[in-house]
Amino acid sequence: xxxxxxxxxxxxxxxxxxxxxxxxxxxxxxxxxxxxxxxxxxxxxxxxxxxxxxxxxxxxxxxxxxxxxxxxxxxxxxxxxxxxxxxxxxxxxxxxxxxxxxxxxxxxxxxxxxxxxxxxxxxxxxxxxxxxxxxxxxxxxxxxxxxxxxxxxxxxxxxxxxxxxxxxxxxxxxxxxxxxxxxxxxxxxxxxxxxxxxxxxxxxxxxxxxxxxxxxxxxxxxxxxxxxxxxxxxxxxxxxxxxxxxxxxxxxxxxxxxxxxx
Numbered sequence: 001x002x003x004x005x006x007x008x009x010x011x012x013x014x015x016x017x018x019x020x021x022x023x024x025x026x027x028x029x030x031x032x033x034x035x036x037x038x039x040x041x042x043x044x045x046x047x048x049x050x051x052x053x054x055x056x057x058x059x060x061x062x063x064x065x066x067x068x069x070x071x072x073x074x075x076x077x078x079x080x081x082x083x084x085x086x087x088x089x090x091x092x093x094x095x096x097x098x099x100x101x102x103x104x105x106x107x108x109x110x111x112x113x114x115x116x117x118x119x120x121x122x123x124x125x126x127x128x129x130x131x132x133x134x135x136x137x138x139x140x141x142x143x144x145x146x147x148x149x150x151x152x153x154x155x156x157x158x159x160x161x162x163x164x165x166x167x168x169x170x171x172x173x174x175x176x177x178x179x180x181x182x183x184x185x186x187x188x189x190x191x192x193x194x195x196x197x198x199x200x201x202x203x204x205x206x207x208x209x210x211x212x213x214x215x216x217x218x219x220x221x222x223x224x225x226x227x228x229x230x231x232x233x234x235x236x237x238x239x240x241x242x243x244x245x246x247x248x249x250x251x252x253x254x255x256x257x258x259x260x261x262x
Contacts, residue, residue: 046063098203119202129207185227
């Protein structure tokens with residue numbers, strides 16, 4: 001299996017940020033390749049990505065016709081990564097909220113994990129420049145997700161993560177319907193239930209400096225509805241005849257890093 005690293009960067013109207021984040025990425029991990037998955041950005045992000053890729057063999061571009069959500073963009077990127085024999089796949093936002101300078105920490109943690117989540121809420125993690133209501137919403141969403149899905153992670157909604165390609169091959173991404181950040185919960189939960197080694201490492205999340213956030217009420221609503229439905233279905237399944245009830249996982253206590261394997 002190849003150990004080449006591909007950083008997937010979904011974009012929609014990120015022309016102001018794209019060049020900056022790519023420069024920081026290649027300064028931090030010079031050997032990493034990047035795949036920009038652009039959803040037909042009207043601000044010319046896709047065209048800019050093509051111009052940058054023409055001068056850098058480490059940069060690749062995947063164009064999608066319409067804006068159909070974060071989940072489908074990442075699934076398309078996963079397929080492209082596997083078709084091109086990358087052994088490690090990274091998710092990273094284009095807006096600068098995920099620091100490429102911390103990517104070496106995520107990659108190092110893959111030595112003992114199948115999926116590494118960059119966590120804002122383990123010891124050493126931090127959120128910078130967020131309004132209080134956004135921080136409270138994020139923390140509440142993660143607490144609810146942990147309880148509803150019995151998922152021993154502090155930041156299942158976070159979008160900065162690295163995974164071994166073997167894990168992506170094992171998970172049924174073809175039937176994932178989640179579009180917004182709920183996609184991150186969906187596949188972290190699937191990985192945990194599949195027995196993957198899932199680890200969290202602290203990161204600093206910084207609010208974007210340019211452009212507009214893609215967060216909306218519909219994205220939050222999708223997450224609430226889906227997580228509630230998954231949690232109810234999971235608990236009901238425990239009571240089926242012949243089904244052994246799964247214990248509720250305890251909160252990891254390991255000084256800032258948490259791991260889960262079933």
